[in-house]
Amino acid sequence: xxxxxxxxxxxxxxxxxxxxxxxxxxxxxxxxxxxxxxxxxxxxxxxxxxxxxxxxxxxxxxxxxxxxxxxxxxxxxxxxxxxxxxxxxxxxxxxxxxxxxxxxxxxxxxxxxxxxxxxxxxxxxxxxxxxxxxxxxxxxxxxxxxxxxxxxxxxxxxxxxxxxxxxxxxxxxxxxxxxxxxxxxxxxxxxxxxxxxxxxxxxxxxxxxxxxxxxxxxxxxxxxxxxxxxxxxxxxxxxxxxxxxxxxxxxxxxxxxxxxxxxxxxxxxxx
Amino acid sequence: xxxxxxxxxxxxxxxxxxxxxxxxxxxxxxxxxxxxxxxxxxxxxxxxxxxxxxxxxxxxxxxxxxxxxxxxxxxxxxxxxxxxxxxxxxxxxxxxxxxxxxxxxxxxxxxxxxxxxxxxxxxxxxxxxxxxxxxxxxxxxxxxxxxxxxxxxxxxxxxxxxxxxxxxxxxxxxxxxxxxxxxxxxxxxxxxxxxxxxxxxxxxxxxxxxxxxxxxxxxxxxxxxxxxxxxxxxxxxxxxxxxxxxxxxxxxxxxxxxxxxxxxxxxxxxxxxxxxxxxxxxxxxxxxxxxxxxxxxxxx
Numbered sequence: 001x002x003x004x005x006x007x008x009x010x011x012x013x014x015x016x017x018x019x020x021x022x023x024x025x026x027x028x029x030x031x032x033x034x035x036x037x038x039x040x041x042x043x044x045x046x047x048x049x050x051x052x053x054x055x056x057x058x059x060x061x062x063x064x065x066x067x068x069x070x071x072x073x074x075x076x077x078x079x080x081x082x083x084x085x086x087x088x089x090x091x092x093x094x095x096x097x098x099x100x101x102x103x104x105x106x107x108x109x110x111x112x113x114x115x116x117x118x119x120x121x122x123x124x125x126x127x128x129x130x131x132x133x134x135x136x137x138x139x140x141x142x143x144x145x146x147x148x149x150x151x152x153x154x155x156x157x158x159x160x161x162x163x164x165x166x167x168x169x170x171x172x173x174x175x176x177x178x179x180x181x182x183x184x185x186x187x188x189x190x191x192x193x194x195x196x197x198x199x200x201x202x203x204x205x206x207x208x209x210x211x212x213x214x215x216x217x218x219x220x221x222x223x224x225x226x227x228x229x230x231x232x233x234x235x236x237x238x239x240x241x242x243x244x245x246x247x248x249x250x251x252x253x254x255x256x257x258x259x260x261x262x263x264x265x266x267x268x269x270x271x
Numbered sequence: 272x273x274x275x276x277x278x279x280x281x282x283x284x285x286x287x288x289x290x291x292x293x294x295x296x297x298x299x300x301x302x303x304x305x306x307x308x309x310x311x312x313x314x315x316x317x318x319x320x321x322x323x324x325x326x327x328x329x330x331x332x333x334x335x336x337x338x339x340x341x342x343x344x345x346x347x348x349x350x351x352x353x354x355x356x357x358x359x360x361x362x363x364x365x366x367x368x369x370x371x372x373x374x375x376x377x378x379x380x381x382x383x384x385x386x387x388x389x390x391x392x393x394x395x396x397x398x399x400x401x402x403x404x405x406x407x408x409x410x411x412x413x414x415x416x417x418x419x420x421x422x423x424x425x426x427x428x429x430x431x432x433x434x435x436x437x438x439x440x441x442x443x444x445x446x447x448x449x450x451x452x453x454x455x456x457x458x459x460x461x462x463x464x465x466x467x468x469x470x471x472x473x474x475x476x477x478x479x480x481x482x483x484x485x486x487x488x489x490x491x492x493x494x495x496x497x498x499x500x501x502x503x504x505x506x507x508x509x510x511x512x513x514x515x516x517x518x519x520x521x522x523x524x525x526x527x528x529x530x531x532x533x534x535x536x537x538x539x540x541x542x543x544x545x546x547x548x549x550x551x552x553x554x555x556x557x558x559x560x561x562x563x564x565x566x567x568x569x570x571x
């Protein structure tokens with residue numbers, strides 16, 4: 001396996017672990033304010049220093065994993081289930097089913113994902129769960145088209161015809177022989193790409209929302225997101241640099257890691 | 272052309288249905304005044320069943336009537352607002368697409384086969400657009416401030432970004448959009464793969480044997496795959512435009528969409544969303560025409 005894939009997997013593992021720690025930690029984002037220690041640099045007590053309200057940057061970085069990990073999983077479940085079911089149905093049945101499903105994907109893909117998510121936030125409110133559902137729905141055509149192409153190319157393959165001739169139930173041919181054996185890595189790759197995309201989406205909305213102030217989109221202060229943490233510190237004259245650089249680097253590192261692991265899942269990349 | 276119309280009509284209707292599926296009445300969010308409310312319900316045909324509303328919307332859209340703005344520029348025609356903002360944003364969008372394609376091909380051509388060049392471009396390009404824009408703004412401002420303090424230069428007219436309008440800021444917007452959110456790395460990797468494939472093909476060997484220059488053959492054969500990747504990335508560029516315009520405080524359709532969504536100006540937001548879908552569908556149409564024009568096999 002490539003070194004980059006392993007490193008990427010390690011980073012994703014650490015982020016998942018930090019998310020777990022955050023969920024059980026009980027860190028309170030509102031009671032941490034203490035302006036007497038505003039914008040101090042890293043120390044043993046505050047590993048990444050404090051922001052200009054004196055809040056512990058390391059703890060907020062940790063807590064910010066909650067802003068995207070759970071919602072990203074929701075987006076994954078929506079996109080992967082819709083994409084796999086739609087792609088399998090379109091590739092297996094063909095005809096009108098195929099046309100209808102692929103047309104609906106073309107329609108969704110005609111709307112830029114970011115624009116669709118923004119519109120959904122405007123209509124349904126900007127909670128991070130709305131972003132997750134919108135991102136999942138907007139990403140499903142990507143997964144679906146990939147699964148469809150794979151299923152269609154194997155629909156008349158010899159191993160499928162052989163399985164059918166042996167009397168294997170068509171549902172088992174589709175779910176096991178085609179989807180599980182031949183589309184597993186493909187779907188996992190799309191899942192990782194969606195994870196990277198969701199982090200990008202959430203931090204982007206939270207960053208711009210943070211610059212905009214109350215009533216805008218993304219995760220609002222005082223709840224932390226890596227995006228709004230940057231927006232909160234970026235223009236402070238005497239800011240602790242780590243308070244904005246650390247979330248920025250974290251966003252980049254996690255997206256890069258997800259992309260590397262996804263690349264490692266390309267068939268034949270092992271050799 | 273049929274596919275273009277079908278996709279655009281579907282996208283416009285999807286955006287409409289998103290609004291109609293919202294719990295409650297969208298008008299409730301906008302006004303408590305019963306008279307104004309009744310006028311809005313009638314204007315949007317909200318008291319009609321969905322299929323009648325859909326037909327009314329299509330009829331309006333076909334005649335260029337997308338309604339009037341409610342909160343962003345109250346009373347102004349949405350179609351006119353969308354057109355003006357679209358014209359303002361078009362150069363940023365087109366130039367960033369051209370820059371991404373040009374730079375991607377150039378890097379692939381120069382750094383053929385170097386894994387390092389591939390990795391370096393990817394490392395830069397996976398960064399979100401907002402992060403690149405914010406980092407560039409801070410870096411340029413800090414460097415300029417240092418130079419002014421040291422007495423090397425006089426205070427430039429554009430200082431400090433992102434305030435005010437300047438060529439530098441617009442160029443920064445184009446560059447950031449061309450690089451960020453994987454735009455550059457997609458083109459670069461596709462070009463790199465295609466260049467390897469093309470250079471191994473028989474017609475390149477034949478050209479080489481004749482002593483003819485190779486690049487016309489190579490570049491001409493890059494057009495179809497690059498068209499495909501550019502078309503598939505158009506939606507990302509349009510989405511990225513919103514981010515770039517907001518972060519760098521540029522005027523245009525992207526910033527207007529953000530504001531329209533924030534101010535719950537539904538007719539304007541829907542008009543801009545339909546405009547964005549039109550750009551994506553038009554790019555698909557142009558892509559098909561280019562591919563058919565370049566590849567005679569597709570004409571059969």
